[in-house]
């Protein structure tokens with residue numbers, strides 16, 4: 001089964017609140033964003049947005065949202081939920097394939113990058129980030145960390161730590177903030193995340 005079908009099946013068959021990644025409270029992510037100027041017409045890219053309510057939180061901040069996902073079913077659910085809002089673009093794109101969108105001020109990825117296992121796919125993801133994020137822009141990653149869970153949504157994942165991010169981002173990015181965070185999912189299972197915020201300086 002290809003990845004698009006895999007994720008479409010999940011979003012078709014699962015009520016949002018029963019998704020393994022579902023958060024009722026997105027304050028951990030918002031905490032990382034609060035010092036960034038996202039109130040002034042910024043282009044914010046949500047990589048693999050799923051049906052997360054983080055979208056609803058950010059849209060209140062009068063920014064332009066680009067909501068990406070490989071799953072058209074997830075994007076369709078978001079479209080219905082957000083039909084009263086303007087300044088949203090829906091973008092069905094596999095992040096492991098090369099693409100160009102408008103210039104991005106803030107790229108947010110919670111629980112998407114860690115699904116990429118193939119080296120070429122990971123390289124393409126970081127290439128996409130570098131091409132699409134403006135100089136002076138920020139990227140926030142929240143991924144499973146080293147020593148934590150090894151699977152999610154019936155898929156293997158790759159674990160991350162600061163060293164791995166630094167290796168990928170090289171000296172084009174400056175580390176602003178990082179934190180380990182344990183998230184308890186809707187089934188009561190602990191998922192060990194690492195949150196990292198970088199600024200693109202070159």
Ligand SMILES: C[S@@+](CC[C@H](N)C(=O)[O-])C[C@H]1O[C@@H](n2cnc3c(N)ncnc32)[C@H](O)[C@@H]1O
Pocket residue numbers: 003007021022023047048049050051052068069070071074093094095096109110111112115152153
């Ligand atoms: C675990 S969910 C996380 C959803 C959301 N970011 C959140 O925090 O609730 C992973 C999401 O990434 C999407 N996804 C998986 N692989 C992807 C890829 N290669 N390109 C774009 N989206 C992808 C899935 O469809 C799904 O919506």
